[in-house]
Amino acid sequence: MDPIVMAAGTALVSAMATNAWAEARDAVVALWRRVHPERAEQVGADLEAVRADVLEARRTGDDAAEEALAGTWRTELQRLVRADPSLAADVRRLLDERLAPALPREERTRIGKLVMKAEASGHARVYQAGRDQHITGQD
Known part of the structure; x- marks a missing residue:
């Protein structure tokens, strides 16, 4: 499952227990209204x-x-994004602009964690970063 979708789903449910819930709910419903207007009220x-x-x-x-x-x-x-991959950017924006800001700091940190795994063999190299990465040396 897409990490942004996972974070957004977690943030959405966490936001349900906050005072900012109405705004978060309205943002999610607005996404559905734009993509599947026939389902927005049910959502x-x-x-x-x-x-x-x-x-x-x-x-x-x-x-x-x-x-x-x-x-x-x-x-x-995930179903939304699978049906229309261009919606991944909208889900990201929903997460960044509406869901995550609704959460207390400790919950924002929890949904922002990322697990990275890599495997290399032979002479391969693996470079991973959670933010900016600058590789300057060459062997």
Whole structure:
């Protein structure tokens, strides 16, 4: 699954427990309204129903339930991007401009983590960076 989609799904569900939820919900519904206008109202209703589940999961400390709800929305966002890969930029913008800013700092850090794996053999080299990378030497 696309890392941006994963982060957006997680941020969406986390935002449900914040005071900024209405703005985050409206931004998600606006994306659906633009892409699938016939589903936008249902998506809004679904988000409100899930919010109640998230609030209950947080109240009872049920991390597994919250993770399952995030997984559902990751899948929904992945379907959008799979059907139209150009929407990946819109999901990124949704994450960066609406969802992540709605979260407390510690949750923003959690959704921003990235796992990188690489394997090299022979004389191959692997260069990885979470931000800018400048390679100046050549052997």
